[in-house]
Amino acid sequence: MSTSSLPGSASGSLPSPAVSRVRHGLAPWARIAGLALCALLTLGPVIWTVSTSLHTPAKSFDLPPKIIPTDPTVVAYRGVFDQIDVWLYALNSTLVTALIAVGQMITAGLAGYAFARLEFRFKKPLFALVLATMMVPLQVTIVPVFLELKAMGLTDTLLGLIIPAFPTAFGTFLMRQYFLGMPKDLGEAAMIDGAGPWRVFRSVYAPLAAPGLAIVGVLAFNYHWNEFFRPLILETSTENLTLPLGSGLPPGQTSAPARSPSSSPGVVLSMIPAVVVFVVGQRPLREGITSAGVNR
Amino acid sequence: MTNTEIRPARPESVRTRKTRQSRKASERAATTARGRGTRLLAALFLAPTVVGIVVFTVLPIVGSVVLSLFQWDVIEDPRWAGVANYRKILTDSTVLVSFRNTLVFMVLAVALQLLFALVLAITVNGRMPKWLRSVFRSAFFFPLVLSAASISVVMKYLFNQDFGPVNWLLGTVGIPSVPWLTSENGAMAAVVLAYVWQQFGFSFLLFVGGLNNIPKEVHEAASLDGASGLRKHLAITLPLLSPTLLVASVVGIINALQVFEQPYVLTAGGPGDSTRTVVMVIYETAFEQLRFGEASAVGVLLFVLIMAVTALQFRLSRRYVHYQ
Numbered sequence: 210m211s212t213s214s215l216p217g218s219a220s221g222s223l224p225s226p227a228v229s230r231v232r233h234g235l236a237p238w239a240r241i242a243g244l245a246l247c248a249l250l251t252l253g254p255v256i257w258t259v260s261t262s263l264h265t266p267a268k269s270f271d272l273p274p275k276i277i278p279t280d281p282t283v284v285a286y287r288g289v290f291d292q293i294d295v296w297l298y299a300l301n302s303t304l305v306t307a308l309i310a311v312g313q314m315i316t317a318g319l320a321g322y323a324f325a326r327l328e329f330r331f332k333k334p335l336f337a338l339v340l341a342t343m344m345v346p347l348q349v350t351i352v353p354v355f356l357e358l359k360a361m362g363l364t365d366t367l368l369g370l371i372i373p374a375f376p377t378a379f380g381t382f383l384m385r386q387y388f389l390g391m392p393k394d395l396g397e398a399a400m401i402d403g404a405g406p407w408r409v410f411r412s413v414y415a416p417l418a419a420p421g422l423a424i425v426g427v428l429a430f431n432y433h434w435n436e437f438f439r440p441l442i443l444e445t446s447t448e449n450l451t452l453p454l455g456s457g458l459p460p461g462q463t464s465a466p467a468r469s470p471s472s473s474p475g476v477v478l479s480m481i482p483a484v485v486v487f488v489v490g491q492r493p494l495r496e497g498i499t500s501a502g503v504n505r
Numbered sequence: 506m507t508n509t510e511i512r513p514a515r516p517e518s519v520r521t522r523k524t525r526q527s528r529k530a531s532e533r534a535a536t537t538a539r540g541r542g543t544r545l546l547a548a549l550f551l552a553p554t555v556v557g558i559v560v561f562t563v564l565p566i567v568g569s570v571v572l573s574l575f576q577w578d579v580i581e582d583p584r585w586a587g588v589a590n591y592r593k594i595l596t597d598s599t600v601l602v603s604f605r606n607t608l609v610f611m612v613l614a615v616a617l618q619l620l621f622a623l624v625l626a627i628t629v630n631g632r633m634p635k636w637l638r639s640v641f642r643s644a645f646f647f648p649l650v651l652s653a654a655s656i657s658v659v660m661k662y663l664f665n666q667d668f669g670p671v672n673w674l675l676g677t678v679g680i681p682s683v684p685w686l687t688s689e690n691g692a693m694a695a696v697v698l699a700y701v702w703q704q705f706g707f708s709f710l711l712f713v714g715g716l717n718n719i720p721k722e723v724h725e726a727a728s729l730d731g732a733s734g735l736r737k738h739l740a741i742t743l744p745l746l747s748p749t750l751l752v753a754s755v756v757g758i759i760n761a762l763q764v765f766e767q768p769y770v771l772t773a774g775g776p777g778d779s780t781r782t783v784v785m786v787i788y789e790t791a792f793e794q795l796r797f798g799e800a801s802a803v804g805v806l807l808f809v810l811i812m813a814v815t816a817l818q819f820r821l822s823r824r825y826v827h828y829q
Contacts, residue, residue, distance in 0.1 A: 240628055241637065247625060251702070255647070257670060258659045274670050296549055321556035328540070330545040335555060342562040346763050346811060348784045349804040352791050353568030376557025378664035406543045415783045435652035437766050438784075442792055455653040473662075483650045491643065496746050498649070498707060 211332060256478070262286065262473040286474040297448060298455035302434060302479075304368050305451060310429040312375040314422045314484040320408060320420075321384025326396060336385075347438065355442060365445045374433060380425040383500060387421030388414060424497040428492040434482055452479040522524035566808075571785035578795045590802040600803060602778045603786040604810075606693070611761040612781065613697045614704070618757055619750070621705045626712035626736060642713065653703055657770035660699040661686070664771070689779035692772045696780050699767045704760065708753040715749030716742070747826040755818055762811050785806050 257274060263281040289295060323329070324336050354373060355364065363369035396409045404412065437453045444450055455475075486494065573590055577583035594600040629641050648656070663671050664685035672682045685695040719742065727737045743750075765784040768774055774781035783803060791800030 237632060240631055241633055244625070244628055244641050248641055251644050251648060251706075253664055253670075254656065254659055254702070255651070257663065273519075273673060294801050311647060312716075316553040316557065323544035323547045323550035327543050327547040327550070328545045335551065337564070339554065339558060344812075344815075345562055346759070346808065348763055348765070348787055349569060349808045350562060350565035351787070352572060352797055352801050352804065353565035355791075356568070356797070357560070357565070373557070373561040376554045376561065378558065378562075381554055387514060397723065406546045410546070431650055435650075435654075437654035438788075442788070453654045473659065476659055479652055479655050483652070487643075487650045494650070495646070495710060498646075499710050 239457070258473050258476050260482075262477045269482075289474040289478075293455055293475070294477070295448075295452075295455075298450050298452045299478070301367060301449065301455075302452040303482075305367055306430055306434045306482075307371075308371050308372045309433045310426045313380050313429045314426050315379045316375050317377050317380030317425050318415075318418060318422055320381045320416060322388050324381070324385040325388035326410075326414065327406065334350045339378050340379055343382070351439070351442060358443065364443055365449055367444075367449060369443050370436075370439060370451075374429075376423070377429070380429070383425060383497070384421055386417070386500075387418060391417055419494070423490065424493040424500075427486060427493045428497040430486055430490075431494060432482065434486075511519060569801045569804050569808075570796055573805050575798045577797045580795075580796065583798070590798045591806075594802050594806070597632050599778055599781065600786055603781045603783045604806075605765070606781060607780065607783045609693065610697060610700075610764060610780075611758060613693075614700050614764070615754060615757040617697065617701045618666045618705045618708055619753060621701065622708035622712055622753070623746075623750075625705075626709050626716055627742065629713065630716045643708075645709050648703045649706045651683060651703065653766035654770055656703060657767050658697060660695070660702075660767075661771055664695045664699075668714070686772055687776060689776055692776060692780045696764075696771055699771055700761070700764060703767075704757070708757060711749050711753045712746065713744045717764055719745045744827045747822075751822045751826050755815055758814055758818070759811055762807065762814070 219323050241421045260274070260278055262285055263283070265280075265282055265284050320339070324332065324339075341505060358364050358369045358373070361369075363372065391414060395413050399409045399413050433451055436451070440451050440454050444470075445452070452475075530652040551819050572583075574586060574588070575583040607645070625641075625645055629638055629645075644728050663669050666672060666682055666684050666687060669685070671685065676682065683691055683694075686689040723741060723745065725739065726740050763784055764782050765788070768780045768782050769785055769788075772780040774785050784807070787800050787807070790803060
């Protein structure tokens with residue numbers, strides 16, 4: 210792990226500051242202090258949001274900011290629940306995100322398996338097609354996608370958000386790599402035993418795919434829970450808004466100028482599931498993000 | 506796993522030539538049947554993904570190009586426009602400024618993002634207790650899991666000139682108050698900082714992974730040869746990390762060219778057009794002004810720009826990236 214440690218320091222005793230200044234340029238305590246400061250700056254906006262949401266609106270802008278509220282109150286939260294239908298937006302967000310995550314796990318799992326373990330014609334060009342679409346930015350295709358959905362009658366419906374997100378080029382790629390990493394002998398042994406292609410998939414490989422599917426699911430959840438651009442374009446009715454659109458931003462006022470500090474409780478509420486995923490699924494999330502980059 | 510009892514091979518000599526032949530034939534039949542089954546299964550497995558990608562990505566790309574050659578406001582029928590849309594957007598000052606803004610944003614954001622991520626990744630990889638390292642690592646990638654739109658709402662308060670904590674913090678070290686959201690340069694800086702704050706964790710994770718792949722012996726050898734901290738990193742870490750640097754910069758650039766949430770929420774493109782980005786122009790042209798042809802033309806140009814920048818990068822990388 211520690212690539213810059215010295216051969217002599219493996220004993221476990223800390224090198225003296227003078228020595229390490231020569232070797233690292235910085236003393237270990239200075240390095241750690243610097244990192245701690247950076248971590249604080251990174252988490253600062255989040256801490257500020259949470260603490261502000263617990264202040265009364267009048268005290269939200271006290272400077273220096275009081276990180277720990279002197280008299281914590283949920284007034285601001287009550288205000289948010291009174292003004293906007295948080296439960297409805299949360300339900301919409303949950304529905305959309307969960308269905309997309311499950312949908313992507315299914316489509317990516319199946320297609321990834323086909324590309325990794327089944328033989329068929331046009332396999333290479335089809336796979337190249339899937340890979341190529343990974344490069345296409347969503348914003349470039351959004352106008353025709355909007356028109357397609359309009360023609361299907363799916364604009365301003367939750368389904369219009371969900372269905373186009375089912376196919377996932379990256380997820381397919383990831384699952385293909387995942388299935389390729391499994392020993393080929395397993396499937397061959399089952400085939401010699403007379404198992405058909407479906408049996409081989411169902412009983413041999415599919416049960417081993419859970420960790421890979423977890424990566425696809427966690428990435429999908431993280432991305433679509435926070436998604437803003439597509440819902441902004443597709444959903445016009447208040448009852449179809451998702452949390453990022455509905456919580457921080459009052460309906461119909463999507464890019465409003467100055468707004469009341471009551472939006473911080475909304476932001477906090479929309480953060481909660483993301484934080485849960487961060488804590489529970491940190492490992493698949495990290496692996497997914499890393500491979501998202503490495504495999505481009 | 507059913508027919509295991511057939512498997513144990515009987516001694517070959519017992520069998521006649523005839524049975525061996527018929528067995529071969531039946532095997533071939535089984536294989537073709539299995540091949541047909543495989544192809545059917547493959548078709549079923551691929552259908553959702555391939556149909557979905559064709560309908561929601563491939564056709565829309567073609568659609569974008571076609572639409573960009575028409576004039577269309579949804580209400581009336583589309584009219585053939587040829588390259589008129591392109592001629593129009595290439596002389597439209599808002600569109601041109603948005604491309605300029607996006608490029609300026611991209612350079613600043615990607616440079617800062619890579620710099621922060623690299624310095625932090627190298628520092629985190631230094632000697633420290635394991636739990637501390639994982640605390641730092643989690644902290645740096647935490648902003649990635651938040652909604653860019655929601656957090657930009659927060660950033661708007663943080664960057665407020667008079668009562669925002671950012672200026673208060675700068676004030677404590679003697680820096681006079683900065684008009685973040687009300688001046689052109691300040692607004693661009695705020696958008697860049699808000700974006701980099703959220704995104705550097707991505708490059709950071711890539712670099713941490715890349716650093717872990719560098720053999721420890723390389724550093725030890727360098728230390729024994731008397732290379733000091735900074736020199737060691739410049740001469741050894743960076744070249745060995747260059748494949749990761751390429752990936753991080755390609756992905757960083759592609760993402761930065763598509764920036765939307767931060768300027769949309771934080772500055773609404775202002776003051777004036779100073780932080781209006783290409784994607785904001787696509788959004789406004791299509792969904793606020795209902796000029797779908799023009800919006801598609803801007804989209805096609807953005808796509809070409811992204812492709813060109815990426816291709817250029819891979820060309821340059823052939824000279825500078827060292828693969829082990």
